[in-house]
Amino acid sequence: MSLGIRDLLNNKPRLLPGTSACPGCPENIALKAISMALGENAVLIVVAGCSSIIQGMGPKSTYNYPVLNIAFAAGPAAASGMARAFKMKNKNIKPVVWAGDGGTADIGFASLSGAAERNENILYICVDNEAYMNTGGHRSGSTPFGARTPSTPGGKKENKKDLPFILMAHHVPYVATASVGYIHDLVEKVKKAKEVNGFSYVQVLTPDPYGWIFDPSRTAEIGKLAVQTCYWPLIEYEDGKLTISQESMHCLDPRTRRPIEDFLKVQGRYKGYTEEVVKDLENYIDKMWERIKNMYENKITL
8 A cells, every 4th residue: 555645754763853954865765765664673774875874973973773883885784784683683684785876786796696596584775876975976887878977078979887786696586676766666666675584775866966066956756857857667576576666667668667868858967968868768768668667577596
């Protein structure tokens, strides 16, 4: 059953006021929503990144959870150890890895893959702002084609790494995508992921105002545009079955997709984009949705 406004208001976020996040920070938005779903019985393993800083100075934390801050590559390994320790102590506490796309797609990918292959009883949340924002915004494996960053001033020449599909290929119980533009969808998916007995993975699109270069008041709007233009699919992969969230169903038919230019023109990282960039991104979107449609309609598992 879908959450209503009253349900969200009753599930108060655990994130406390007073973080040192930038205005319009999508990670703050995401964590507020996710804390509604996690409740009390969780611990956060925060992989190096913006969230390592904005939580505040120890021993107190605005995150209002037990927090382990850890190096880029060690998040899933630490969470795996915690999960086994909690099991030995008969404690119903969920280790939740909170990592950016750099710590997920690049530096931390080996330990992520290992934890997924072992089906560790952890929840891994990737807050995907599509670059290494905490250290200047240079490109990551999750940066999209054509995006300009300090390390790709002429525009990135490769597409995003398809992390959700890579995790599906590990045969884990649960994989989902979400966006800060659709909080109800995000909360519902994290609630479901937390209850999984085994490895679960949620990748949340978190548009960054300073790396993507847009007005900080438009963070949620940009998160919606990514979904409406079908650049960012909202999907779930549960026990080998792929489903599509209602907000993304229109993407199955190319004729009902919002033009990708509507998404690009509001971002400074795509300022002066060319027709070639548009065509390449449209081709990327077409192929991605062909794969999703095939898995959805033919019930194909990875």
